[in-house]
Ligand code: UD1
């Protein structure tokens with residue numbers, strides 16, 4: 001089916017006071033991404049010709065976040081929050097030259113799926129006005145979809161304005177409303193604020209459309225998809241739903257998880273097939289895990305590229321700029337930041353590798369620290385191919401360890417080391433035979449004297 005082009009309006013001007021936060025509601029994050037960007041992402045499947053986000057005058061930060069993600073979005077300011085209908089009226093001017101369908105969504109419903117929006121778009125091809133409804137477990141507070149005797153949708157009644165009979169209806173308005181371009185101006189101009197809230201309700205367009213003899217239709221979606229986030233508790237519920245979806249998606253793609261409920265994904269996490277993720281792993285933004293890799297228990301990973309068959313953890317922390325090539329091993333209590341670790345290299349125990357380049361098959365011993373920061377600047381440590389860094393060494397950057405070189409355990413390395421050389425930078429060991437015996441007997445004697 002060829003679809004009529006559409007414009008999308010995302011309403012986001014509400015104050016969100018129930019979040020009890022200084023941050024605008026729609027900037028609160030799900031899987032590390034502001035809610036409003038989830039809504040914007042979902043509508044991309046409609047290939048909208050215009051995208052409008054309606055904000056209130058004090059929402060500069062929202063504007064910044066939205067435009068940084070997508071500079072084709074038009075920001076419209078609603079001077080006062082006089083209702084959802086008023087918010088759409090404010091966007092009307094930006095649509096003066098637009099003749100396609102107009103679809104309105106809420107910025108605080110971040111779980112709407114592309115499939116549902118596509119079904120809705122299909123409905124809009126044959127209807128003048130459409131709405132996405134859902135069966136609410138508890139309909140209190142939602143607008144109810146009212147039908148006539150033949151089942152046609154003739155109105156949406158807001159909870160506060162509904163009669164007792166109407167309140168028994170559990171088919172509710174999700175907030176997504178669509179209008180054909182030819183009817184949009186008429187419908188929007190006809191809205192009034194003559195209701196229990198004294199607000200301009202967008203939902204009134206249904207009754208107006210029905211009275212004009214326009215064709216009104218609805219599709220139904222899952223209640224989960226239209227969860228509106230108004231409180232911190234609802235935010236955590238939305239996060240849980242998102243995470244469950246992400247886990248299911250990963251497993252569908254061939255990722256093995258021992259305890260999926262304990263693994264947390266970011267909105268952009270990419271995990272290829274045949275990756276094993278053990279329990280209690282958290283992925284922050286910007287992670288790509290290649291096939292065959294194993295992420296062992298209790299790892300925290302962000303901004304990292306993990307190569308094929310690499311093994312990470314348990315208890316590893318990978319920070320932004322980490323690139324692990326094929327078959328690299330990063331073990332327990334190891335932190336890596338802004339470092340490239342080449343094929344087959346090992347950093348197995350208790351190390352910090354930051355601002356570094358590690359050559360293929362190098363071995364970094366337990367407790368090795370790259371001293372990358374002098375209090376003002378960060379410096380690079382380069383470790384050559386096949387180099388061997390003895391345990392408990394400090395590599396004071398900037399410093400370069402040549403290919404195949406050895407660093408003796410416990411060294412503090414401040415100067416470059418040539419390839420295949422040995423560097424030992426520690427106090428020389430001195431042994432004094434019999435010293436301990438003499439020391440002990442002297443002290444035992446003194447102690448006796450003191451007691452007498
Ligand atoms: C709305 C619907 C209701 C539906 C419910 C679903 C109306 C009148 N009611 O009610 O039928 O069942 O959502 O969750 O539409 N907003 C603005 N400007 C305003 C007012 C609101 O941009 O002046 C934005 C808010 O930021 C929010 C959205 O519109 O993203 C919805 O507003 P809200 O006040 O939460 O509407 P509800 O009372 O929940």
Ligand code: MG
Pocket residue numbers: 228230
């Ligand atoms: Mg709401």
